[in-house]
Amino acid sequence: MVTLGHYLIVSGMLFTIGFAGVMLRRNIIIILMALELMLNAANLSLVAFSRFHVDPTGAPNYNAQVFVFFIITVAAAEVAVGLAIVVALFRLRQTTHVEDIATLKF
Amino acid sequence: MISPFLFWIFALMMLIFGAAVIINRNPVASALSLVVSFLGLAALFLSLDAYFIGIIQVLVYAGAIMVLFLFIIMLLDLRAEKLRKINWIASAGGIAVAVALMLQIFSVVGKFSAAREKFPPLPGSTSDDVHRIGLLLFSNYNLPFQVIGIVILVATVGVVVLSRRES
Numbered sequence: 251m252v253t254l255g256h257y258l259i260v261s262g263m264l265f266t267i268g269f270a271g272v273m274l275r276r277n278i279i280i281i282l283m284a285l286e287l288m289l290n291a292a293n294l295s296l297v298a299f300s301r302f303h304v305d306p307t308g309a310p311n312y313n314a315q316v317f318v319f320f321i322i323t324v325a326a327a328e329v330a331v332g333l334a335i336v337v338a339l340f341r342l343r344q345t346t347h348v349e350d351i352a353t354l355k356f
Numbered sequence: 357m358i359s360p361f362l363f364w365i366f367a368l369m370m371l372i373f374g375a376a377v378i379i380n381r382n383p384v385a386s387a388l389s390l391v392v393s394f395l396g397l398a399a400l401f402l403s404l405d406a407y408f409i410g411i412i413q414v415l416v417y418a419g420a421i422m423v424l425f426l427f428i429i430m431l432l433d434l435r436a437e438k439l440r441k442i443n444w445i446a447s448a449g450g451i452a453v454a455v456a457l458m459l460q461i462f463s464v465v466g467k468f469s470a471a472r473e474k475f476p477p478l479p480g481s482t483s484d485d486v487h488r489i490g491l492l493l494f495s496n497y498n499l500p501f502q503v504i505g506i507v508i509l510v511a512t513v514g515v516v517v518l519s520r521r522e523s
Contacts, residue, residue: 273450
């Protein structure tokens, strides 16, 4: 039987994959994709809790799903702005590699 | 509720293709792996009776956002990156932090007693969830809904300003 813990563990593993991607990869576009993976892992655990808390009328807790809706919207805006910055940066430096962009590095 | 067999199929599909996103050297292959990973995630949303979220996951992520990623990758003409000298100390540190995070999550979920309970049965149908979510958006969450509209507007204007060529 599938329990709440299964969904939470899978969500945690997806978050870890995204986190490892941000830590290990040096290509800005891949880092943005790994950020998307982390946001979606959070969405999965929110939806699992939404299904777990059935309210007295017999419906899942829809507040969590509204929250997921907002997260998806913010993620879409974030990706659009992030990719626009990548394009502007590529025009300036012809690279998407984070180690080539070290002007602000301490 | 979903059968355990289907749950594992979709969960493994999501995790394997999610790992492929960060393992692939070719950005196009990474983006396509991300699409498959999101389709698996959408199936898990459907298994949790969240039909609206599952559908907008496919429409917004697999449709809109991934097209944006692929468009930028092809616009910038990114090839598979050349193998640079890998900084082993930094990589080992990154892997160690990620493994520590995963162990932390496992221990928290392991101590969480509700995590071992089955999902309660749903007496009613959830096929009207668009209606319910829409009602919540326009009543309890009306202010956040308008704020998110402003966020989208600012992002749109910002993208136009950022991608304008200096003349």
